[in-house]
Amino acid sequence: xxxxxxxxxxxxxxxxxxxxxxxxxxxxxxxxxxxxxxxxxxxxxxxxxxxxxxxxxxxxxxxxxxxxxxxxxxxxxxxxxxxxxxxxxxxxxxxxxxxxxxxxxxxxxxxxxxxxxxxxxxxxxxxxxxxxxxxxxxxxxxxxxxxxxxxxxxxxxxxxxxxxxxxxxxxxxxxxxxxxxxxxxxxxxxxxxxxxxxxxxxxxxxxxxxxxxxxxxxxxxxxxxxxxxxxxxxxxxxxxxxxxxxxxxxxxxxxxxxxxxxxxxxxxxxxxxxxxxxxxxxxxxxxxxxxxxxxxxxxxxxxxxxxxxxxxxxxxxxxxxxxxxxxxxxxxxxxxxxxxxxxxxxxxxxxxxxxxxxxxxxxxxxxxxxxxxxxxxxxxxxxxxxxxxxxxxxxxxxxxxxxxxxxxxxxxxxxxxxxxxxxxxxxxxxxxxxxxxxxxxxxxxxxxxxxxxxxxxxxxxxxxxxxxxxxxxxxxxxxxxxxxxxxxxxxxxxxxxxxxxxxxxxxxxxxxxxxxxxxxxxxxxxxxxxxxxxxxxxxxxxxxxxxxxxxxxxxxxxxxxxxxxxxxxxxxxxxxxxxxxxxxxxxxxxxxxxxxx
Amino acid sequence: xxxxxxxxxxxxxxxxxxxxxxxxxxxxxxxxxxxxxxxxxxxxxxxxxxxxxxxxxxxxxxxxxxxxxxxxxxxxxxxxxxxxxxxxxxxxxxxxxxxxxxxxxxxxxxxxxxxxxxxxxxxxxxxxxxxxxxxxxxxxxxxxxxxxxxxxxxxxxxxxxxxxxxxxxxxxxxxxxxxxxxxxxxxxxxxxxxxxxxxxxxxxxxxxxxxxxxxxxxxxxxxxxxxxxxxxxxxxxxxxxxxxxxxxxxxxxxxxxxxxxxxxxxxxxxxxxxxxxxxxxxxxxxxxxxxxxxxxxxxxxxxxxxxxxxxxxxxxxxxxxxxxxxxxxxxxxxxxxxxxxxxxxxxxxxxxxxxxxxxxxxxxxxxxxxxx
Numbered sequence: 001x002x003x004x005x006x007x008x009x010x011x012x013x014x015x016x017x018x019x020x021x022x023x024x025x026x027x028x029x030x031x032x033x034x035x036x037x038x039x040x041x042x043x044x045x046x047x048x049x050x051x052x053x054x055x056x057x058x059x060x061x062x063x064x065x066x067x068x069x070x071x072x073x074x075x076x077x078x079x080x081x082x083x084x085x086x087x088x089x090x091x092x093x094x095x096x097x098x099x100x101x102x103x104x105x106x107x108x109x110x111x112x113x114x115x116x117x118x119x120x121x122x123x124x125x126x127x128x129x130x131x132x133x134x135x136x137x138x139x140x141x142x143x144x145x146x147x148x149x150x151x152x153x154x155x156x157x158x159x160x161x162x163x164x165x166x167x168x169x170x171x172x173x174x175x176x177x178x179x180x181x182x183x184x185x186x187x188x189x190x191x192x193x194x195x196x197x198x199x200x201x202x203x204x205x206x207x208x209x210x211x212x213x214x215x216x217x218x219x220x221x222x223x224x225x226x227x228x229x230x231x232x233x234x235x236x237x238x239x240x241x242x243x244x245x246x247x248x249x250x251x252x253x254x255x256x257x258x259x260x261x262x263x264x265x266x267x268x269x270x271x272x273x274x275x276x277x278x279x280x281x282x283x284x285x286x287x288x289x290x291x292x293x294x295x296x297x298x299x300x301x302x303x304x305x306x307x308x309x310x311x312x313x314x315x316x317x318x319x320x321x322x323x324x325x326x327x328x329x330x331x332x333x334x335x336x337x338x339x340x341x342x343x344x345x346x347x348x349x350x351x352x353x354x355x356x357x358x359x360x361x362x363x364x365x366x367x368x369x370x371x372x373x374x375x376x377x378x379x380x381x382x383x384x385x386x387x388x389x390x391x392x393x394x395x396x397x398x399x400x401x402x403x404x405x406x407x408x409x410x411x412x413x414x415x416x417x418x419x420x421x422x423x424x425x426x427x428x429x430x431x432x433x434x435x436x437x438x439x440x441x442x443x444x445x446x447x448x449x450x451x452x453x454x455x456x457x458x459x460x461x462x463x464x465x466x467x468x469x470x471x472x473x474x475x476x477x478x479x480x481x482x483x484x485x486x487x488x489x490x491x492x493x494x495x496x497x498x499x500x501x502x503x504x505x506x507x508x509x510x511x512x513x514x515x516x517x518x519x520x521x522x523x524x525x526x527x528x529x530x531x532x533x534x535x536x537x538x539x540x541x542x543x544x545x546x547x548x549x550x551x552x553x554x555x556x557x558x559x560x561x562x563x564x565x566x567x568x569x570x571x572x573x574x575x576x577x578x579x580x581x582x583x584x585x586x587x588x589x590x591x592x593x594x595x596x597x
Numbered sequence: 598x599x600x601x602x603x604x605x606x607x608x609x610x611x612x613x614x615x616x617x618x619x620x621x622x623x624x625x626x627x628x629x630x631x632x633x634x635x636x637x638x639x640x641x642x643x644x645x646x647x648x649x650x651x652x653x654x655x656x657x658x659x660x661x662x663x664x665x666x667x668x669x670x671x672x673x674x675x676x677x678x679x680x681x682x683x684x685x686x687x688x689x690x691x692x693x694x695x696x697x698x699x700x701x702x703x704x705x706x707x708x709x710x711x712x713x714x715x716x717x718x719x720x721x722x723x724x725x726x727x728x729x730x731x732x733x734x735x736x737x738x739x740x741x742x743x744x745x746x747x748x749x750x751x752x753x754x755x756x757x758x759x760x761x762x763x764x765x766x767x768x769x770x771x772x773x774x775x776x777x778x779x780x781x782x783x784x785x786x787x788x789x790x791x792x793x794x795x796x797x798x799x800x801x802x803x804x805x806x807x808x809x810x811x812x813x814x815x816x817x818x819x820x821x822x823x824x825x826x827x828x829x830x831x832x833x834x835x836x837x838x839x840x841x842x843x844x845x846x847x848x849x850x851x852x853x854x855x856x857x858x859x860x861x862x863x864x865x866x867x868x869x870x871x872x873x874x875x876x877x878x879x880x881x882x883x884x885x886x887x888x889x890x891x892x893x894x895x896x897x898x899x900x901x902x903x904x905x906x907x908x909x910x911x912x913x914x915x916x917x918x919x920x921x922x923x924x925x926x927x928x929x930x931x932x933x934x935x936x937x938x939x940x941x942x943x944x945x946x947x948x949x950x951x952x953x954x955x956x957x958x959x960x961x962x963x964x965x966x967x968x969x
Contacts (some may be wrong), residue, residue, distance in 0.1 A: 006776055160602055182828065248841055316841075321601070329947065351909060368852060384841045437865075457872055499671075522939070522966070523942070524960055524967065525941055544808075546811050546960065546963060547807055547810075547811035547959060547960075548807040548808075548810050548811040548814065548960070549807075549961075549962045549963035550831055550910075550958060550959055550960065550961040550962045550963075551786075551962060552783045552784050552786055553786075553830070553832060555617055556602060556604060556655050556855065556859070556861055557847045557853055557855065557861045557862075557863065558861045558870070559847065559861070559863065559868065559903060559907065560861070560868055560870070560891075560893070562906070563899070563902065563906070565905055565962070566902075566906060566965050566966045567966075569962060569963075569966035570966045573966060573967060581937070
């Protein structure tokens with residue numbers, strides 16, 4: 001009889017996924033509770049701080065069921081953010097079942113629904129769990145109805161739990177055994193294993209996390225990666241407990257890791273299929289996609305001499321994060337840096353923070369933008385991921401921008417606010433579905449460029465934190481877009497250019513000029529801030545000249561004190577970017593982000 | 598020629614705007630004087646080859662010293678240093694400490710310049726500055742000083758919160774009427790560790806914006822200029838021939854040797870300063886140890902930076918002197934800077950030097966930290 005059960009947990013941020021995972025690990029004695037740091041699955045510092053899982057991991061538990069049998073449970077963790085939805089889909093594909101965890105005080109959220117549909121599409125058995133039932137504000141009945149509305153089934157099949165205090169842990173484990181089908185096992189078929197994650201180990205190279213679908217993987221096998229088309233020798237194969245546990249082989253149905261002397265994480269693409277190169281190569285496992293960055297921004301060292309450090313740091317980050325892209329670029333304003341591509345805004349923030357915290361770099365980030373398709377009058381199509389390479393308006397026939405399909409789940413009383421926000425962001429209303437009398441699922445299409453700035457924050461504040469949001473890329477559409485340039489004392493500052501919709505350009509230019517006026521300190525001379533489209537100035541602000549910066553007195557010939565004071569001022573100036581005669585503080589390059597639309 | 602500076606670290610009380618080191622314990626004066634004289638006796642040998650043409654008693658409040666105390670310090674100086682007969686010998690004084698006999702005694706001891714801390718001739722302003730003297734006292738003392746001293750200076754502190762230029766003019770007009778040859782005019786600063794700073798932080802008082810400060814500075818400068826005073830340093834104005842010889846040494850990169858607690862010295866491209874604590878100073882001297890707290894030799898870059906910043910506070914950068922000191926042509930190296938400063942009316946270039954305008958003086962620190 002087949003003792004494997006492979007499952008994952010679908011939950012919205014803060015609904016208790018990591019705490020529930022901790023309880024399962026404790027209950028199955030995979031880990032002793034006294035050795036636990038809170039939420040072991042999120043083992044990157046940044047993840048723990050933000051309370052979110054950004055990279056997936058897997059762990060194996062042994063559970064002796066009430067039926068007296070011992071089972072092997074593989075929990076595959078999924079990232080909890082929309083930026084990583086493809087990775088979510090691949091980890092779902094490695095499972096036969098999923099726990100759907102819903103916070104009894106919050107109800108179901110957009111992200112949960114989209115991941116739930118992904119799971120159902122992948123044929124997963126769903127075990128609904130209502131969490132946090134110990135809280136006085138728990139709405140167990142309401143949330144039960146919401147769940148039944150979505151997945152059908154019987155009310156009594158919903159497990160009620162409190163991961164915090166440990167209620168329901170055994171019920172969940174029993175449900176996993178009983179309801180989730182065991183994987184189909186056939187060790188005689190040619191090997192096919194699904195890659196659902198990888199990490200880079202400085203001693204061992206790339207460690208590949210796999211689910212063996214067909215056949216058996218043994219150390220010494222020559223393995224081939226279908227999409228990257230690379231061949232390696234399996235040096236070490238094992239399962240994932242609290243750490244890696246070498247077993248020498250992995251049979252079909254099981255989850256584990258493979259180390260094969262791979263040095264470049266790009267050779268190991270999530271969703272790719274591992275074959276045995278000696279056996280006849282069959283079809284790859286379905287669902288593979290090339291992951292493409294959607295949001296782009298320039299990252300520059302604040303001190304030009306840190307360019308090489310930045311390059312090294314990015315290459316180290318890339319070892320663990322195949323979805324990060326970067327290419328050298330030059331800005332007139334900022335010097336040498338990199339144009340980086342990210343899966344989304346959260347991904348971008350994480351990379352920035354890691355560069356600053358883990359690699360101690362002082363960086364300047366430019367305003368993020370999406371990738372535009374610019375069709376020129378000569379028939380050429382140019383992909384523009386940086387406003388500064390936008391061709392002159394006279395050479396442009398038309399421009400296309402990416403659109404997304406979005407799902408917003410909200411209590412009904414906020415529909416009005418959301419409509420207004422969507423309108424401000426050029427949203428196209430599609431449909432509304434009532435999940436229950438109090439909660440709706442509102443669907444819009446948006447230009448991606450309109451939601452990468454601060455849409456999520458705005459949505460949260462306009463709905464007092466109740467709405468949730470999920471999106472997927474749809475297509476490219478023609479839009480009336482223009483490049484808005486910023487000039488300081490007549491000199492264009494390439495790093496401050498942005499691409500905006502023509503209808504918003506005046507308003508936007510005005511707000512941007514005002515914001516820059518706030519952020520750029522007074523200088524020795526008047527500074528004119530202008531926003532322009534082509535040759536036309538659409539907004540102007542003036543920073544009046546600094547009037548006074550002089551020490552009145554040097555007591556008794558104390559010149560050293562004065563020199564120190566001036567040297568400190570000099571240091572302060574070094575941290576600014578000098579553009580023409582104007583000194584610009586680093587924050588100014590992200591000014592756009594703090595503007596109210 | 599070089600300068601001698603004597604720091605007299607006693608005051609009868611702390612003014613609310615001052616964070617300078619001093620003691621109110623006058624009982625320590627005798628110990629201090631003997632330590633000071635010992636410091637002079639022990640270190641003067643190094644300076645036997647050079648001649649001095651300025652002696653400056655600064656503080657603190659040097660006018661707190663008695664005639665005999667001052668006299669004994671001066672005697673020690675004369676017996677240890679080569680002091681030119683044409684020297685400027687200055688003393689800083691507070692109006693409340695002076696009477697005719699004290700003024701006469703200064704003259705008798707060869708003191709030929711007196712700097713009087715008037716600060717304001719408006720009683721409300723003096724109360725705001727927590728000064729001990731008042732307008733009437735000040736006017737009397739100014740007349741007495743004028744009677745005995747050919748060369749003297751009056752101090753004014755301005756840009757008090759809410760003060761208008763008319764208010765400042767009330768004080769200035771009296772200065773001008775007395776035909777004082779030198780005026781030091783300081784904008785009020787809110788130094789850390791002062792009562793004024795605390796009151797500002799506690800929002801009991803407000804501070805003028807830099808725009809207001811700048812307006813007052815320009816109005817005061819042009820008013821004094823019109824009435825015959827030349828603006829020869831950021832905060833200093835004088836009639837022709839009455840620039841402070843001693844203070845100018847600070848700005849012209851000339852040597853000066855300081856004695857007493859917290860005194861600063863500059864000699865042979867080296868700067869040092871004594872400990873500021875009076876107790877520590879006296880103890881170290883009595884133990885035959887050096888009272889020097891810190892000493893640094895300026896490297897080429899630092900001395901160039903100092904030369905430029907000090908010159909710009911004063912009468913400008915002399916191109917020949919710069920070339921002699923640093924072996925490069927200022928006009929070529931800083932061609933851009935000269936052009937920018939000139940075109941923005943921050944500086945004027947005249948025969949052989951570049952000097953900041955009044956508008957430029959206001960930005961002296963900004964200019965130096967930005968371009969040098």
